[in-house]
Amino acid sequence: MQTYVIRRLLELIPALFAASILIFLMITLAPGDPVAMRLGTEATPAQIAAERTRLGLDQSLPVRYGIWLADVVRLDLGQSLYTNRPVTTLIAEAFPKTVQLALISLALSLLIGLPMGMLAALRQDRPTDTVITGLNALGLAIPNFWLGILMILFFSVQLRWLPPSGAGNADQGMVANLRYLVMPVLSIAVSNLSVFARFTRSALIDVLADDFIRTARAKGLAERVVINRHALKNALIPVVTIVGIQFGRLLGGAVVTESVFAFPGIGRLTVTAILNRDYPVVQAILLLVVLIFLVANVVVDLLYGYLDPRVRLGRAE
Amino acid sequence: MSNKKNTTISRRSFLQLSAMAGVGLAAAACAPATAPSTTTTAGTTPAAAGAPTAGGILKYAETGEFNHFGPWQMGNVNTAMYNQVFGRLIWKDGEGTEHGDMAESWEMAEDGLSFTVKMYENIQWHDGQPCTAADFVTMYGYTKDEALSGESSVQKTANLMKPVIDVVAVDDYTIQFVFEKPVPYITEILDYFWAIRIDDKADPAFMTTLPVGTGPFKITEWVPNQYTKYVRNETYHHEGLPLIDEWVFNRLEKSETLLPNLEAEGVDGIFGPPLSDIARIQQDDRFWLEINSSAGSIFNIIVNTKLPPLDKKEVRQALSYSLNREAMVQSAFFGIAAPITTPFWNPTSLAYREDLVMAHPFDLDKAASLLAEAGVTDLVLDINVTSRWPQMKLFTLIWQADLAKIGVTLNVQEVENARFYEIGGAGDLLGISLHPWLNGRTSRDPAIFLGTQTNYRGDPTLNIYGWENAELEEIVAAGAVELDLETRRALYQRANEILVDELPMIQVATDPRVWVWAKKVQGPYIDLVGNLTLDQASITS
Numbered sequence: 001m002q003t004y005v006i007r008r009l010l011e012l013i014p015a016l017f018a019a020s021i022l023i024f025l026m027i028t029l030a031p032g033d034p035v036a037m038r039l040g041t042e043a044t045p046a047q048i049a050a051e052r053t054r055l056g057l058d059q060s061l062p063v064r065y066g067i068w069l070a071d072v073v074r075l076d077l078g079q080s081l082y083t084n085r086p087v088t089t090l091i092a093e094a095f096p097k098t099v100q101l102a103l104i105s106l107a108l109s110l111l112i113g114l115p116m117g118m119l120a121a122l123r124q125d126r127p128t129d130t131v132i133t134g135l136n137a138l139g140l141a142i143p144n145f146w147l148g149i150l151m152i153l154f155f156s157v158q159l160r161w162l163p164p165s166g167a168g169n170a171d172q173g174m175v176a177n178l179r180y181l182v183m184p185v186l187s188i189a190v191s192n193l194s195v196f197a198r199f200t201r202s203a204l205i206d207v208l209a210d211d212f213i214r215t216a217r218a219k220g221l222a223e224r225v226v227i228n229r230h231a232l233k234n235a236l237i238p239v240v241t242i243v244g245i246q247f248g249r250l251l252g253g254a255v256v257t258e259s260v261f262a263f264p265g266i267g268r269l270t271v272t273a274i275l276n277r278d279y280p281v282v283q284a285i286l287l288l289v290v291l292i293f294l295v296a297n298v299v300v301d302l303l304y305g306y307l308d309p310r311v312r313l314g315r316a317e
Numbered sequence: 318m319s320n321k322k323n324t325t326i327s328r329r330s331f332l333q334l335s336a337m338a339g340v341g342l343a344a345a346a347c348a349p350a351t352a353p354s355t356t357t358t359a360g361t362t363p364a365a366a367g368a369p370t371a372g373g374i375l376k377y378a379e380t381g382e383f384n385h386f387g388p389w390q391m392g393n394v395n396t397a398m399y400n401q402v403f404g405r406l407i408w409k410d411g412e413g414t415e416h417g418d419m420a421e422s423w424e425m426a427e428d429g430l431s432f433t434v435k436m437y438e439n440i441q442w443h444d445g446q447p448c449t450a451a452d453f454v455t456m457y458g459y460t461k462d463e464a465l466s467g468e469s470s471v472q473k474t475a476n477l478m479k480p481v482i483d484v485v486a487v488d489d490y491t492i493q494f495v496f497e498k499p500v501p502y503i504t505e506i507l508d509y510f511w512a513i514r515i516d517d518k519a520d521p522a523f524m525t526t527l528p529v530g531t532g533p534f535k536i537t538e539w540v541p542n543q544y545t546k547y548v549r550n551e552t553y554h555h556e557g558l559p560l561i562d563e564w565v566f567n568r569l570e571k572s573e574t575l576l577p578n579l580e581a582e583g584v585d586g587i588f589g590p591p592l593s594d595i596a597r598i599q600q601d602d603r604f605w606l607e608i609n610s611s612a613g614s615i616f617n618i619i620v621n622t623k624l625p626p627l628d629k630k631e632v633r634q635a636l637s638y639s640l641n642r643e644a645m646v647q648s649a650f651f652g653i654a655a656p657i658t659t660p661f662w663n664p665t666s667l668a669y670r671e672d673l674v675m676a677h678p679f680d681l682d683k684a685a686s687l688l689a690e691a692g693v694t695d696l697v698l699d700i701n702v703t704s705r706w707p708q709m710k711l712f713t714l715i716w717q718a719d720l721a722k723i724g725v726t727l728n729v730q731e732v733e734n735a736r737f738y739e740i741g742g743a744g745d746l747l748g749i750s751l752h753p754w755l756n757g758r759t760s761r762d763p764a765i766f767l768g769t770q771t772n773y774r775g776d777p778t779l780n781i782y783g784w785e786n787a788e789l790e791e792i793v794a795a796g797a798v799e800l801d802l803e804t805r806r807a808l809y810q811r812a813n814e815i816l817v818d819e820l821p822m823i824q825v826a827t828d829p830r831v832w833v834w835a836k837k838v839q840g841p842y843i844d845l846v847g848n849l850t851l852d853q854a855s856i857t858s
Contacts, residue, residue: 032735036742038384039469040392041755042769045781048742053847054467081730082384086540093541101369164581165569166543259570264542268570272382272542277735311582 001305006297012291014049019290020072020283024065027274027282034081034277056080068283078280080275087284095288097167098258098265102250103260104181105188110243112191117200117239118232125207134196137196144187148260151183165262184261188254192246199242210234214309237307245293252289321718345734348674371560373856375838376584378567378575382542388511388521390470391846397588398566400850401547402443402509403530404554406434406492407504408454409845411420411611413665413760415504417853419448419512419554423591429499429800434491434507442514442552443529452487452512457484459515468521474528475507476769478502480797498798501805502762519843533559533852542568560840560855568625579604579833586834586841586850592651607832608653613760614828615660616709618700619741619752619772622784622821626693627750633820635687636751637677640718644679646826648803649711654826660773661813662827663760667802668809673817685723709753712825727751755828760845763809764797770821782789784821 035051036043041049051057056067071078077087120132156164168177207213208231216226253267258267267287273281381394388399406420417423423434440448459465460475483495483501512531514520527536531554534850549563567584569575575587576594580603590598598606618636626632642656658676659667688696698720702709706749710731715725732740739747746752756770771779773784773794789812796808816822830847840853 024852030735032733032737033739033742034735036738037735041741042473043469043777045742045744045772046483047469047726048474050467070710083382083541084384084522090541119346149577152581153576156583157577160581164573164578164583166567166583167545175516217511245563260574262541262543262567262569262571262574268542271570275734 002123004301005298008301011299012294015294016287016290020069020287021065023283023286023290024068025061025285027277027279028061028064030277032277034279037276038082056110062240068280070289072284073173077284080273080278080281081282082278084211087280090281091266091288092156093268093270094264098251098254100268101181101184101188101254101258101263101265102247105185105192105254106243106247106250108185108189108198109192109246112189113196114200114239116193116225117197118204120197120201120237121204121208122227126181136197139190139285140198142190144191144254145260147190148183148187148257151187152260156181165260167264180253180261180263184254184257185264187257187260188250192250195242195246196239199239200235203230203238207231207235233307237304240303240307243295244303248289248293248296251292252285326728331446338432343619346580368652370855372562374563374565375561375586375613375851375854375856376565376567377586377588378569378574378578378584380569380575382568383545384522385470386528386536386539387470387513387515387521389474389509389513390522391473391509396535397849398545398547399511399532399846400532400844400848400852401564402528402536403513403534404440405508405511406436407507409504409508411609411843411845412477413845421614423504424723425501425503425727426468428842429501430496431499432486432492432494432496432503433673433687434492437554438490440531441552442531443535443550445552448512448531449489452494452514454484454486454515455490456510457481459513459573462518463514464518468680469523471521474509476766477509477765477769481506499800500798501802502764502797505762505765528770534564544568555852559852561851564851576833579835582835585838586832588830588832590831590833592653592831595651595653595831603836604833607834607841607843607844608829609832609847610655610663610827610828610829611664611760611843611845612757613766614757614830614847615657615662615759616654616706616828617660617754617756618825619632619746619754619824620821620823621746621750621752622782623745624748626691626696626748629691629693630819631687632693632696633663633692633823634677634818636692637685637820638680638687639723639725639740639821640677640716640823640825641679641719642675642825645712645715649708650826653706653829654830656826659813659817659824660756660759660766660822661763661809662824665760665805666763666766666809668763668813670810670813673813676817677721681719681723688725689724695724695726697726697728697752699730699802700753701730701732701737701740701749702753703732703734706738706753706755707733713753731732742781744783746782754822754823756822757847763812764793767793768797769811775821780821784819786819786821789815 008128035048035055035057039047050263056064068078079086080090101173116132120129155162162182163180166180183256213226213231216230255267255271257263257270258265265266270285273285355830379397381393385392385395388403393697396497404419406418407423408418410416419436419439419440420434425432436450442448443574455479459471460478464473480496480500481494482497485493485495487493494647514529517526520526527539527718533550533553535550536545538546544567549559549562553559569578570717572589572591575590576598578584579587598604620627621629637658646652646654646656653709655662657674659673700713702713713729720727740749741752741754746773756772758769767773772782774780775784775789777783777785792808792812796805799805799808834841837852837857839857840855842850842853844850
């Protein structure tokens with residue numbers, strides 16, 4: 001297992017290198033000039049040219065890529081073209097907030113989504129299943145942006161229970177600051193729990209139809225044992241995959257939710273950086289997201305081994 | 318001719334007179350009366366719900382994020398903090414009236430070759446250092462400093478300060494601005510000359526260390542992507558001001574969330590709500606609305622005059638006549654803008670001529686005949702719009718439909734903001750025939766407008782879009798140094814005529830700025846730069 005983990009981690013290096021080329025090309029070849037945007041409508045060609053030189057944007061793409069990559073290897077992600085602040089600082093400020101948001105919303109989604117999916121599977125084609133499936137469809141269909149605005153109007157404007165946006169500040173204390181998380185967490189959880197419930201339902205229905213479940217029942221095992229010890233563990237394999245993917249997505253920033261609630265996480269930073277063609281910030285965030293996904297994949301693969309004894313990853317060596 | 322200017326009442330005098338009038342706490346009680354009337358209000362105006370009181374925290378929100386804390390940068394996303402943190406010698410209100418801020422008095426030399434300003438003697442920077450005439454000499458030095466030559470904000474101010482050849486500290490509190498030729502509009506230049514101190518030349522944007530100024534509030538905290546905090550400057554040189562203790566400037570991401578934040582009392586004032594929300598706000602008696610055009614920003618269209626047949630004046634005029642500006646203002650601008658055919662639409666401008674404000678009323682027959690006169694048939698044009706300004710797409714769609722009626726095809730494409738700026742920044746518009754754009758400073762002295770908005774110039778070495786007009790250039794040169802007001806007026810009115818006739822840029826509508834305040838907020842006002850000022854703002858209980 002240890003060898004396998006090391007091998008998988010080493011495999012990340014060429015994947016990250018390939019990703020770095022793609023990311024660099026994607027963002028630098030996208031139409032749009034960050035300098036013209038930054039300097040505004042009154043900028044003269046001479047001012048634009050001087051600014052491009054100052055930022056190193058007048059150099060060829062391979063040279064720019066080489067400089068960027070060399071800096072990244074030294075963990076120097078450069079400076080934001082928009083704010084002139086170090087990219088590492090920007091990410092260090094935003095990432096913990098996104099992690100906090102991701103963890104809480106993921107936990108909430110799992111706490112509600114898994115039991116809902118199980119209940120729907122166990123009551124397949126009955127009214128309970130219909131209601132849960134309908135709610136899931138609704139949860140998936142509601143756009144995050146719309147739901148966010150609706151929640152602001154209801155919880156903040158009408159009821160005055162929750163702050164409409166932001167993330168609070170240190171003066172307010174932890175409990176007060178947690179109130180800022182409620183609506184963003186709910187907004188993300190609604191769609192995520194629907195995804196988890198749907199996957200759990202379909203996976204459990206498939207597993208319940210398998211021969212080994214019939215065998216377990218024939219052996220006279222109690223239904224609770226059949227479900228919890230045999231069916232659920234096997235049904236969780238595809239669910240773990242989707243949880244890993246969703247968690248990776250959330251760590252990459254809940255772009256829409258963070259924008260609606262002005263939550264200062266990675267998602268909002270990404271949107272701002274893309275719109276401003278803030279190359280160093282976008283490149284660094286995308287590389288971070290790729291890294292998160294790759295690591296999440298490794299973790300999910302390791303979990304497979306735990307959930308399914310047939311998968312003996314380390315022993316394959 | 319003598320051009321002495323020492324008669325304008327300063328803000329301090331305003332306050333002193335108000336105090337003598339026996340209105341209790343001078344600044345507090347007189348704030349609404351002394352606040353210069355710079356704005357046009359719409360809907361319900363601030364209610365006299367109670368006397369303005371000192372103290373309290375004013376919470377405010379805009380979209381965007383700070384990318385510069387220096388006022389010389391004049392960037393839209395940053396402007397709301399300028400007048401709170403920084404002071405100027407002289408500033409102009411929305412009607413163009415001069416006021417002293419750091420200046421007690423000022424005077425133009427008879428030959429027009431120098432301008433002398435006497436400062437108040439009690440001005441301090443926020444860190445306690447005295448602010449004296451020497452600081453203005455240092456500031457002028459920034460515009461010549463090689464180490465700061467790559468800084469865009471310094472370049473902008475250096476461009477404005479070009480006519481000034483020297484700044485001299487006559488004594489600790491007297492500054493002399495020296496010119497090679499007369500600069501009749503020097504107070505307009507000084508309106509942009511905020512007092513700044515660049516202690517670290519590696520950080521002229523103040524993004525590492527927050528700036529010190531001489532304004533009514535000190536900036537104390539910046540939490541990126543969330544807010545900046547400002548506290549009352551206890552040593553502010555205008556006694557009794559500011560009224561509020563603290564100002565918090567929140568940063569939101571989506572303009573659609575601005576109004577809900579105000580409605581939820583998360584903030585007390587917002588800037589830039591979607592225009593579609595205006596009608597709803599006007600009907601809500603909890604708020605008052607300020608629609609302000611002081612900044613003089615306008616929506617216009619760059620014409621690619623290098624691209625036939627747009628090189629023909631008749632074709633450009635045909636396009637101007639085909640714009641149903643009235644309908645566009647009603648539909649795309651929700652009725653808050655004004656239709657215009659000239660950049661000099663504001664009666665306060667020296668170049669203003671009433672007959673040119675709407676010189677090309679909507680007339681498709683006239684447009685068709687002008688096209689026929691130019692021998693143009695089956696004209697196909699293209700234009701790109703950005704979602705950054707939704708009104709742009711709306712007015713181009715109206716235009717597209719009208720042009721189709723006279724056989725002109727207008728292809729409208731929506732592009733990202735960064736691409737939009739890239740096209741507008743290219744001299745050939747990347748081969749595109751038309752490009753919507755915005756220009757500012759139309760309310761300023763025409764010398765300022767024509768000195769900074771080079772797309773209106775007739776010198777192709779300045780105008781990247783290549784339009785040429787020698788007469789306009791002669792006027793620009795003459796107007797900038799002419800001391801006689803009426804001669805200047807005549808010169809600039811002729812410039813106005815040329816621009817409306819030649820149409821290197823086609824004007825569409827004004828671009829008002831919109832603020833919404835809770836009724837409890839009184840006293841914010843807007844200067845001629847279009848910037849918010851909160852020194853007299855108060856919150857009624």
